Amino acid sequence: MSTGGLIARATALLPGAETPPVTTPREPAREAAERELSKPMYHENDPSLIDRALRAFFDWLDDLFGAAAGATPGGAVGLLAVVLVIALSATALWWRLGAPRRTATTAPALFPDGIRSAADHRTAAEAHAAAGRWNEAVQERMRAIVRSLEERTLLDPRPGRTADEAATEAAQSLPSQAQALHAAARTFDDITYGGRPAAPTTYATFRTLDDSLSHTRPSLPTPTP
Structure with a gap:
């Protein structure tokens, strides 16, 4: 290599030597940066989707309680008192009215599992009662009443x-027991x-009604003149 070439190369390696600037267009540079940042190595410690959702929910809940506390006289203490009063009111209402009952639109058949005698239903009812299964005992005793009729x-x-x-049908021949029959139904x-x-x-x-019905004589229909 010539002396001039060596001098030029040495000059380029000096700290103060000027180098041609890198001129990369903006759009390719942005795409290259996005590709680089999308690599998994940059997202290993990112929170999961569930963590982000929970964080957003708790942030919303915190803002909600903060706004409510600011609008309630007494601040956070006043808000806590209001929540406590609402909870006590709901508990008292539940205790007074009991659990909500599901109302059936149409009542299914009284005998869902075939034909059995009244004695069989009474035996089943007594067995349920002895075991403390009062719902089943009442159901079987009602079936015994109807089967007996x-x-x-x-x-x-x-x-x-x-x-x-x-x-309704039994009350026609047993009018003295009509009210008790409808109440039992x-x-x-x-x-x-x-x-x-x-x-x-x-x-x-129900057991008393069953015994009473077995000793009640039916009323004969009044003959039409």
């Missing part, structure tokens, strides 16, 4: 009959389809 020919055996229909529907829990006293009422 069918066995006495006071009701025509009819598949698909509901408890209300049985009470309503209780049966509330327990079976409305979510109302039965109690020992409920079963005792």
